[in-house]
Amino acid sequence: MTNFKITIAYNGAAYHGWQRQNNALAIQQVLEEAILELTGQTVTVNGCSRTDAGVHAREFCASCLIDSTITCRGIVFGLNSKLPDDISVLSCEKAPLDFHARYMCNGKEYEYIVHNSEIKNPFYKDTAYRSWYPIDEKKLDKAAQDFVGTHDFKAMCSTDCTKENTVRTIFSFNVRREGELVIFTVAGDGFLYNMVRIMVGTLIFINEGKLAEDSIPAILASKDRTKAGKTVPPQGLYLNKVYYDKGSEQDE
Structure with missing residues (x-):
């Protein structure tokens, strides 16, 4: 075997x-x-x-x-x-x-891709989420740093989440632009149901002025899903990398 x-x-x-x-x-x-x-x-x-x-x-x-x-x-x-x-x-x-x-997985990295354009692109139909509202990626990169660290992410998971322990550690969260694409990259030791999509949705709300730029710490402290942003659609989300401890596998 x-x-x-x-x-x-x-x-x-x-x-x-x-x-x-x-x-x-x-x-x-x-x-x-x-x-x-x-x-x-x-x-x-x-x-x-x-x-x-x-x-x-x-x-x-x-x-x-x-x-x-x-x-x-x-x-x-x-x-x-x-x-x-x-x-x-x-x-x-x-x-x-x-x-x-x-x-045995001890960490994952996800990317979320937003096609930030007023004009739809058929090649991004199932591979990116389109948002026409101009995105200030530098502002969102700064706001995303409030997610980094060990926090209770109950406010950033679906109400359908059944996990009793909602504390997770985010290693890094960066937002960058590549032409019309805005890419959100987040790595952590684990993620709750819809957590990445809600974190990105919260940043989108900050970009649109629906939430204050410094609102993330208070939202996390509230543990209230209704205080956070929307759950962005699934087609923009990619599991990018998976991390394991060194030595957990053997060479062929």
């Missing part, structure tokens, strides 16, 4: 998130079916995160146990020959039998 750590990328527009569901197509189901077709084995693939419907990933880590002599190279090229074009296996390596992609 071999435990494989598989890194994939995907465009999530056609999928109802990562986690397998009974009434909608999810990335996990597609990947597990491709592994069955490749190896003849029914396996459970453990993902590093439960991305929502429409959310994308540039680097998503998954782990699964396979009783086969197949190599890592065989996993990469075999799965890529069977997966649809909007899902790609980037790499594969052998991991200790107790490695779990979700439980």
